[in-house]
Amino acid sequence: MNDARTNPEFDALFDECLRDVLRGSRSIDDCAAAYPHYADDLRPALQAGILTARLKAPQMSAASVDLLEMRLRAQMQMQASSISEEKVIRPARWLPLSRAAAIFLIVFLASLGSGAGAVAASANAVPGDWLYGLKRLWEAIVLALTPLTGEADDLYLTIAERRLDEVEQLSQRGMLTDAALLDLYGATAQAITRADAQTAVEVTRFLSEMHTQIDAASTLNSGLRHDLLSVTTPLPLSDGRLQAPSITPPSLLVSTTAPTFTPSLTATSTVTPTATPSVTPTISPTPSATLTPTPRVPATATRTPTPSVTPTASVTPSITPSHTWTPLPLPTLPPQTPLTQATEQPGQNTGGNNGSSTTPDEQATVRVRETEQSVYLTQTAGPPPTEITP
Amino acid sequence: MDRAEEQRLLRQAQRGNADAFAALYHESVQVIFRYIAHRVNDHTLAEDLTADVFTRALESLGKYRDQGKPFIAWLYRIAHARVIDHYRRTGRRPSESDIDDEPIAVETDLDGGMLRRQAAKVLREAIAELTDDQQQVVILRFVEGYRIELVAEIMGKQPNAIKALQFRAMRSLASRLERSGYNLDSILAGFS
Numbered sequence: 222m223n224d225a226r227t228n229p230e231f232d233a234l235f236d237e238c239l240r241d242v243l244r245g246s247r248s249i250d251d252c253a254a255a256y257p258h259y260a261d262d263l264r265p266a267l268q269a270g271i272l273t274a275r276l277k278a279p280q281m282s283a284a285s286v287d288l289l290e291m292r293l294r295a296q297m298q299m300q301a302s303s304i305s306e307e308k309v310i311r312p313a314r315w316l317p318l319s320r321a322a323a324i325f326l327i328v329f330l331a332s333l334g335s336g337a338g339a340v341a342a343s344a345n346a347v348p349g350d351w352l353y354g355l356k357r358l359w360e361a362i363v364l365a366l367t368p369l370t371g372e373a374d375d376l377y378l379t380i381a382e383r384r385l386d387e388v389e390q391l392s393q394r395g396m397l398t399d400a401a402l403l404d405l406y407g408a409t410a411q412a413i414t415r416a417d418a419q420t421a422v423e424v425t426r427f428l429s430e431m432h433t434q435i436d437a438a439s440t441l442n443s444g445l446r447h448d449l450l451s452v453t454t455p456l457p458l459s460d461g462r463l464q465a466p467s468i469t470p471p472s473l474l475v476s477t478t479a480p481t482f483t484p485s486l487t488a489t490s491t492v493t494p495t496a497t498p499s500v501t502p503t504i505s506p507t508p509s510a511t512l513t514p515t516p517r518v519p520a521t522a523t524r525t526p527t528p529s530v531t532p533t534a535s536v537t538p539s540i541t542p543s544h545t546w547t548p549l550p551l552p553t554l555p556p557q558t559p560l561t562q563a564t565e566q567p568g569q570n571t572g573g574n575n576g577s578s579t580t581p582d583e584q585a586t587v588r589v590r591e592t593e594q595s596v597y598l599t600q601t602a603g604p605p606p607t608e609i610t611p
Numbered sequence: 612m613d614r615a616e617e618q619r620l621l622r623q624a625q626r627g628n629a630d631a632f633a634a635l636y637h638e639s640v641q642v643i644f645r646y647i648a649h650r651v652n653d654h655t656l657a658e659d660l661t662a663d664v665f666t667r668a669l670e671s672l673g674k675y676r677d678q679g680k681p682f683i684a685w686l687y688r689i690a691h692a693r694v695i696d697h698y699r700r701t702g703r704r705p706s707e708s709d710i711d712d713e714p715i716a717v718e719t720d721l722d723g724g725m726l727r728r729q730a731a732k733v734l735r736e737a738i739a740e741l742t743d744d745q746q747q748v749v750i751l752r753f754v755e756g757y758r759i760e761l762v763a764e765i766m767g768k769q770p771n772a773i774k775a776l777q778f779r780a781m782r783s784l785a786s787r788l789e790r791s792g793y794n795l796d797s798i799l800a801g802f803s
Contacts, residue, residue, distance in 0.1 A: 232774040236759065239777070265785035266778055268795040272734055273753045273784060281644040281658055289640070289662050290633055296669055297629045344626050386622060426677060433615050 231259055238263060239270050347387045347394075348401050356383075378424055381405070381412040385431055392438060399445070405431075406449055413455045416463045424463060428453040612638050617682050625672055632672070636665060639683050642755065643690050649750045650694045652739045660697060664690045684765045691747065730793050737787035745780035748773055 234256060241247035249267045253260035343352035343359065360380055367376060384405040391397040409431065416424040432453040435446060455463040612620075612634075623631035643664055648657035667689055675685060738749055744766070751762045752773070759777075763770045788795060 229771055229775070232771065232778050235778045235781075236774045239781075262782070265789070265795060266781035268799055269734075269781040269785035269788065270753065271799060272730070272788075272795070273738070273749060273781070274756075276731060276734060276754065278645050278754055279648040279654060279657070281641060281661060285658050286637070286640055289665065290636060292662070293632065293636060293665055293669055294629045296666065297627065297632060300669070301627050345623075345628060382622060386619075386626075389619060423676070426679075430615060430618060 231262070234259070235263060235266060238267060242267055242271060243274055345390075347390045348398065348404075349391075349396060375420060375423075377408070377412040377415040378420060378427060381408040381431075382427060384408040385427075385434070389434065402441070402445060402449065406452060409452050413452070413463050418460060418462060421457070421463050425455075428455065614681065618677055621672075621675065621677070621682060625675070632669065635682060639686055640665070642683060643686055645754055646687065646690055646750050647694060649735070649738055649754060650746050651697065652735055656697070660690070660693050663693050667693075680764060687747075687751075687765055691743070695743065726793075727798060730788065730798050733788060733791045733793065734784060737784050740787070741780055741783060744768075745776050745783065748776040749780050749784075752777060 238247065238252035238256075242249055242252065247255075249264055249271075252267060253264050256263060343350075343356040346352040346356045360383075364376065364380075384401070388397060388401050388405050391401055409428070412424055412427070432450060435441070435449045435453070438446070441449070458464050617635070617638075620631040620634050624635060640661065644657055644661045647660045647664070648654060651657055651660065664686060668686060671689075675682075738746060741749065747766055748762060751757045751765060752759070757765070759770045759773050763773045766773065768776075785795065
């Protein structure tokens with residue numbers, strides 16, 4: 222009898238026999254006959270395999286599942302409350318601020334009364350929501366303070382992810398606007414140009430997700446879809462950074478009339494903070510009402526560096542943002558060679574890029590449980606285990 | 612749930628969306644429970660440890676980053692760590708199974724049912740006595756029905772290593788059953 226204990230060849234043929242036996246395409250005797258030299262090792266191991274596969278899967282009771290869900294929801298609520306009460310508001314993924322910046326923010330938010338809670342609540346706001354202006358104001362503030370922290374790379378990616386989330390939510394509600402798509406375009410371009418060697422991998426993954434979602438969106442006009450897809454295929458540079466593809470103005474011209482985004486926090490006593498932090502010096506403001514076919518980003522650049530806040534009452538602020546944005550040109554990008562092709566980028570999901578609904582991994586995944594279902598004689602107490610696809 | 616949907620829910624959950632986290636939770640809670648239940652052989656303990664897994668997952672959710680693996684792989688790592696912690700705290704491995712001993716189900720033959728019920732009990736105990744890696748392979752491969760490649764991805768090993776672990780685990784289980792006096796041919800005969 223061959224010693225199968227440390228034999229990779231045997232391990233492979235055992236796996237092959239096991240699959241066939243569990244599927245029912247071969248019996249244990251068939252396998253033993255096919256590999257007589259290994260029969261003494263194969264037979265009991267295959268028998269144990271069949272018995273193991275037929276063990277009834279224990280299930281957590283529905284009551285326990287529900288009870289645990291309630292506990293987790295309560296935990297999430299407590300976590301959210303403790304963040305708003307104890308710390309400077311930091312939405313997920315925000316970078317740590319210097320002490321001076323943190324003190325400034327504490328003073329600023331305290332002046333808004335329950336503004337800290339409003340900022341936390343605004344994290345999931347989308348264009349059209351009454352808290353959305355506060356959300357964008359918060360982003361502008363944090364961006365403006367990045368010179369103090371010196372860490373802005375991850376921040377642009379986070380902003381781009383938030384824009385993508387908003388597009389998804391608006392799309393689900395049937396309220397997707399061209400302005401939101403242009404915001405996404407601008408934020409993505411920023412994230413690409415700001416990516417360093419360290420964040421390039423995460424940016425590339427984000428671009429892959431964005432590509433999949435834009436590709437699947439059937440309601441976009443072809444020109445805008447093309448522009449959005451084009452920005453998701455950056456070129457890797459030799460130093461590990463990314464180079465955005467040749468950015469041309471988006472095909473869509475957004476026709477609005479009001480020129481300026483004015484985030485105004487108003488309360489019954491008219492609290493109007495005019496915090497106007499400065500941001501990226503590479504963005505040049507264009508505070509005019511002229512409509513230009515340029516991608517828009519929030520008007521975060523038309524600011525004076527000194528924020529001033531004039532609180533007059535401690536009330537819950539109400540946000541009444543206008544719905545339009547000052548059109549700003551994208552930062553000038555260095556000249557670059559035309560994008561030659563859809564070369565696969567690191568981390569990109571080629572299955573998504575090709576427009577197929579599944580990734581190569583998903584396509585390659587064989588649901589063993591489906592094919593082996595016929596040999597399962599056990600009936601689980603609850604529904605069958607959920608199929609897991611990578 | 613596909614990867615794109617999973618990542619979307621994760622991003623929302625990281626921003627405090629309780630419903631998004633609840634969706635991820637319902638997608639994976641039974642999978643994690645089964646994994647722990649097979650490893651600790653104690654239903655109540657398995658529920659407690661499952662709760663612990665998701666509590667810790669929620670606490671660490673802000674730090675989770677997509678590394679190209681499914682979310683369940685991250686949960687499995689937490690579950691594995693919780694089980695190991697439990698072993699260290701209690702200083703022992705489970706020996707007596709109190710998992711609801713439904714037999715390795717057979718549709719007829721009441722006499723054989725008792726035999727198979729006992730065999731199932733011994734089998735669960737034997738699984739709990741395998742090495743950590745062998746236990747993981749048995750649960751992921753035989754209980755959850757994952758392909759070798761996915762098991763390898765979850766465990767951070769090569770597929771060939773998974774195949775080797777798989778055979779050694781089955782050989783150990785067969786040996787344990789036979790030492791306990793069970794005739795595998797007789798038990799399996801009831802299924803034909």
